[in-house]
Amino acid sequence: MRALVKIWVDARRCGERLARDRSGLAATEFAFIVPLMLLMFFATVEISTWVAVDRKVTLVSRTLSDLVSQATSVTDKDLPNVFLASYGVLAPYPTDTAEATISEIYVNQAGVAKVQWSKTATVAQSGGNPTAKFAAPKRKPGDTLTTLPDGLKVKDTYLILSEVNYQYTPAVGYFLAKTGVKLADESYTRPRQSLCVLYDTQICPTL
Template identity: 45%
Template sequence: MQNKAAGAVYQASRLGQDETGLAAVEFALILPIMLVLLLGMIEITSGFSTNRKVTMATRSLSDLVSQGTTTNDTDIQAVFVVGGYVLQPYAAAPLTATISQIRIDANKNATVVWSKSATFSGTGQSVAATVTKSAYTAGQSITVPVALQTAPSYPTFLIRSEVKYTYTPTIGYLIKDSIQMSQDTYTRPRQSGCVVYTGIYPTCT
């Protein structure tokens, strides 16, 4: 009888020390957590990367226009296309953009002198931009940062670019809804007092 009891105790002690399959059980327990963390990191990283691209596209638009002394519909469309390419490898279709020139007088009143918008299509090496009517009209009052209202002489001009992008998560596991990203940037004309727009704003007055 004692031998049987001792044998049962021995077998029980061996069972308690048996770790066969323990790693598989632990992996099965932590796998869902690991997948959630992985998918979350992918979505968050993609979102930050897209937002960075939106910022770069916004800066590119105002920077390119401000480097010229004149522009026209053809030039503006080309600038918009460049902005669409900056978003690579992300699709340009959810992108909308506006480029405006703003005039600030001696009383620091800011008004729009010309403005153009665009919608986009395509991705990769086939980005297209369609120039559309801007929501801003010539002579419309507009708010600009106080720090940009000061200039050595007046009137002074600013090139403003605005970009909006609808970001849709690639996986949609943690972030299920689309996110509206937007940026705006101001630059001063570099080669002249203003950027003349052929047929719309012929002189810097």
């Protein structure tokens, strides 16, 4: 009987000591919290970068239309520099997945918006230096622009339209699609120095 009592007392004392022991509690709590902390950290970094790149894409679009609208005419020699200056806004993010299009739009007397000229360019690396390379045009002269906002449909006026597409690839593909997210923006600007911005013509076209 005494043996059973002794066992019971010893067991109770061990249980009390175990209940008071907190030496491994922090490690246990840390093991539970670490996955959640890492999840929140990487999600914050990834989404913050995504938002920052999206803002950069908007700035590229505005810069491109703004630079072209300040000219009275442009040529194939001028436009690569304009594209490169606009793409420079993306730094420090890579530009190899960026594509931009600059177009001049004419709103005729019927209120129909028509493309007068259009150029599309991507960024390529040549000898370690970025260069703008013309790509297949997104729009063609004479195409009707159906997405022009009603507030910009002023008859017999010209608009400079810039469109930028960017494929953002996340560093950690658990929070966004591993293939990336397509970011896009567009900007309209009216010519500032003349009625239109000439390209390969001496008079403002009205296709």
